[in-house]
Amino acid sequence: MTEPLLRIRDLRVDVQGAHALAGVDLDVAPGAAVGVVGESGCGKTMTALAVLGLLPPGGRVLGGSMSFAGVDLRTANLESLRGNEIGMVFQDPLTSLNPTMTIGAQVAEPLLLHREVSRREAWRTAEEALGLVGLPQPAERMRSYPHQLSGGMRQRVAIATALVCRPKLLIADEPTTALDVTTQHQILELIDDLRRQLGMALVLVTHDLGVVAERVDEVAVMYAGRVVERARTAELFNHPRHRYTEALLAALPERSARDLRAIPGMPPTLTEELAGCPFAPRCAHTTDQCRDERPALTGDERHAWACFHPAPPVPTTVVTQPVPEPVGEQVLLELDSVSKDFPLATRPLLGGLTGSVSAVAGVSLSIRRGEIFGLVGESGCGKTTVGRLVVGLEQPSSGQIRFDGKDIATLSRAERKPHRRRVQLVFQDSAAAMDPRMRVGAILREPLAIQGIGDRREQRRRVAELLAEVGLPEQAVHRYPHEFSGGQRQRLGLARALALRPDLLVADEPVSALDVSVQAQILNLLRRLRAEHALTYLFVSHDLAVVRHLADTVGVMYLGKLVEVGPVREVYREPRHPYTRLLLDSLPSAGAHRSSTAPGGEPPSAARPPSGCRFRTRCPRAEAVCAEVEPPLTTDGGRQVACHFPG
Amino acid sequence: MTRFLIRRTLQALVVLLLVTVIVFALLHALPGGPARAILGPRASLPQIEQFNHDQGFDQPLPVQYLSYLWHLLGGDLGQSYRLNQPVLDLLAQRIPKTLVLTCSATLLAVAVAVPLGVLQAVRRGRFTDHLLTGLSFLAYATPAFFLGLVLIILFAQTWPLLPAEAPQSAGLGGVFAGFGGLLLPICTLAAGMIAAFSRYLRSSVLDNLTEDYVRTARSKGQSERRVLVRHVLRNALIPVVTLLGMYLPALFGGTVVVESLFNYPGTGLLFWSAAQSSDFPVLLGVTLVVAAATVLGSLLADLVYALLDPRIRTVR
């Protein structure tokens, strides 16, 4: 191996008393791409920030060494390296640009700081950089402000800023996590291209194993502030040796069969020093040695792991399709050309636009009893509004929602309250959906109290039952929601939704905020609960892999329209709507091989949807008719698709 | 932006109209009604009845309100019975003086509060921060007239550096010639503003320092100082414009106290002496004008804010 460009040895960092990094080793060769992956709190972002000396307040480097191109980073003048030799791209493009500075001024800034150039030259170079990252009309955009650009475009600006001085190393910290899947795909491709074009090294920090697969040369897996495994990418995905990596891959919904191999428990808190392997408490192969002694990275340049009992070097699970649960024929929920218009937000400070936007524009679908219906689409497509309409948080502007054959709009006041018992909602962020002043006991009792079910003693008994059902200890009733971890809070949300013994559960992105290992726990729980309680789910998600894993039927939405519906297995194998195909092609996957069709453009505004087929502006198959006639959702052999030229 | 302008201006007009309703209501809430207020406490009953008839005060209230409004539009704010002059004339003489006082105090306050607030934010949690926090709370808790008096005793009596009385000249030229006499009133008026503004700026800078864009700015290799000046301060200062608008009522209230303490013949002193002699036409006239100034001032502040913040300026 050549002399590494970036070399980190035994890096230890404290952040406000927590041992955020407990001895990180990492090498990045010139021009190489290294992925740093791990779950939240594992230290991947801290490693990236430590390199540039950008640790948050209360953070300090305790020990170890970092060098960049032979320069000791712990003593170097970091200001002259940042943005010059090392560029950095952050997670949230909406907040990481200065809202009151023009794009041009922000992109040109590193040049003015690090190069002896005139303002005019800097401006011209910045404009070139914007062209390089694929921003349309760069000259005009130079004078724009960040809020005038979409999230994807802003991330391009951030990348241009990081690259404008042609750094030797680009550090990208979750650069696509805040973006939609098609935009994510575009940005990852862009980073790939630029890296090759400019010959720079890349450190890609992410929680998403799919993002690093096939995009980087080498992957480092972090856990509890350490690198626990490092290998060539293909090697790591095919033959993980560390038990944590092995378990993490098995927890990925796209790689496994029916039941995910969830990792029990949670990552350790970093406040106390661990003597042994940090994964020991959650590992199925733990011995006394693991608990007492800290394993060192062993192996060779191609593959190293820090585990006393590594997995045998044989191929792991291959992708198998989940077998759908048998679903009855009886229709439980039916939407009939349901539309929902919202008046356009009249924000007084922004000048109060008028008009309205159809968040949902004529959606028809039916869900059978016992079915899991996955509703997918990118942000702003209306999938969440469909969920809110079904639970009655919004009233449709037109169309009918029938539950068990009855139009819910025609329910009388007296009928409405008992109807509420039958349809419940699980939120993405259960913490926000629970009154922070109430204890868990009161929170779980509230639905029973509202519906007047049982006396206080019976309600208490039911609460205990519910907690047991979702795998939480009975003592949880005395605690407040903010004292629980994300996964535990989703369990609480489920428990509350189940309290009224509903028939239909609407789950709005219930696992999106969770780490992979915890996500697997919740997905398994959802599956078990359906089987035990004969539940039906409307599962709203942006994550196609999760929907493929869990759902029986999938519906794809685009700009308020349902464009394709069908059995999960068939739709994923052979998408018929070009938008579904685009989504599937954009899906980063740690499992199957990725095709590399470059998808174009971004979704237009829902306030001014294109005429005819709403997808035509991005569609490779679009013809004249698509602009004139809106394709209806037509049924063909158990599949439904709304396209003039279905594949 | 245009829509915002129109909307905000309409809002201000509605508020202005409501202000006239309130002042009109106050006029009628007076013991003895408007006749008493305008003729003064010595007027006899027949005089009052005659006056009520002449002025249309025996008409239904809505009619009276409309005629009141009509007079206002013609610039008729009534007549001071004590000074026997139109209220409008009295105001015209005094408003420029009050403006000199308030504008100087505001300028001083901003000039002092901005560096103080930034200093507190940068030294957050350290001794300087705690000291300045404590001081600004104390400044806020001190009644302006008490502070003014302490300043007089210290700087006009113990160490006679400055006059204890503000310039009395009728014209603005005289006021500027005797500007030394305005220094103590200006400081007294500015003290509360400095406390409020520096407090606000401290938290505004702190909030901005935790924003992601600041981390981005650092990642470009800028020095802490440049990050603070080029990025943070720009974003932290824009909302101060709104704060200025919101502080107007307190500022005008302060002029009453300061002008009467230092005997400075502005609108505040006019108002105070009117209160002493129950000169209601002057009281209500000044109130109306000051309220209008407040409404227009905060309208102006919002418009300037909109101009400064590209997020509002560039909305189609």
Place this chain on the structure above:
Amino acid sequence: MIAREQIARSFVRNRLAVAGLVVLLLLAAFSWLGPLLWPTDQVHTDLAAATLPPGSPGHPLGTTDLGYDLLGRLMVGGRSSLEVGVAAGLLATLVGTAYGAVSGYFGGWVDAVMMRVTDAVLAIPALFLLIVVAAMVTPSKPLLVLVIGAVAWLSPARLVRGEALSLRSREYVQAMRVMGGGSVRAVLRHIVPNTIGTVAVNATFQIADAILYVAYLSFLGLSVPPPATDWGTMLSGGLTYAQDGYWWLIVPPGVAIVLVVGAFNFIGDGLRDAFEVRLQRRPA
């Protein structure tokens, strides 16, 4: 940990807030318990013993222009200042909270009209309004409370309105609706309890402001009639003499006002931090 304990703990950590609380308790004890230890005649004037300097026998802080013992008078004055301040502050908070809650919960047109009204009243500087109203009537303690309450309700009204508007759309209120709960439950069980922190914090600031208003009003010549007094009246009464060297007529009441207003502000600030901390603290 219990929530109340958490609030208490983070309040205690704020040293300025604790200092404020201690000062306030001391001042209250001084005003109510003081006269038991230091009984003085605060009804009859004694011109023979007027304007005695501090340290005079029997008058540790000296006497006023009318011969009242200053130390004893501070105690009596403190009582009215605190009474009027607390009563007016609480009245303003009560009225403002109700007004703001209605405006925020109903939203739409009701809200727009109600908020324009507060804008209009707010446009008239409080001091102007106070003086006009006070010029119409002769002040007494209950009247002062009413008048100050009448101008001070605006800030809690706007605050609670904003709070109610945002709480109304919180996910936990939505979750409750999905369970079949109605508006009454939303307001009583979720919205009101969650605004209490904000209201409590604001109430302390309101009390501080009310005490200042009393002082300003008496400076402008509108105060409770003698022999009753309060710190503001004492302070403004001493103003004319202060420039002639009778500094002790203004310094003790002035310092007392600064202390009590400062104390309430420190307490409010500490409370606000404490409430914020509780809601922010989440496991990492």
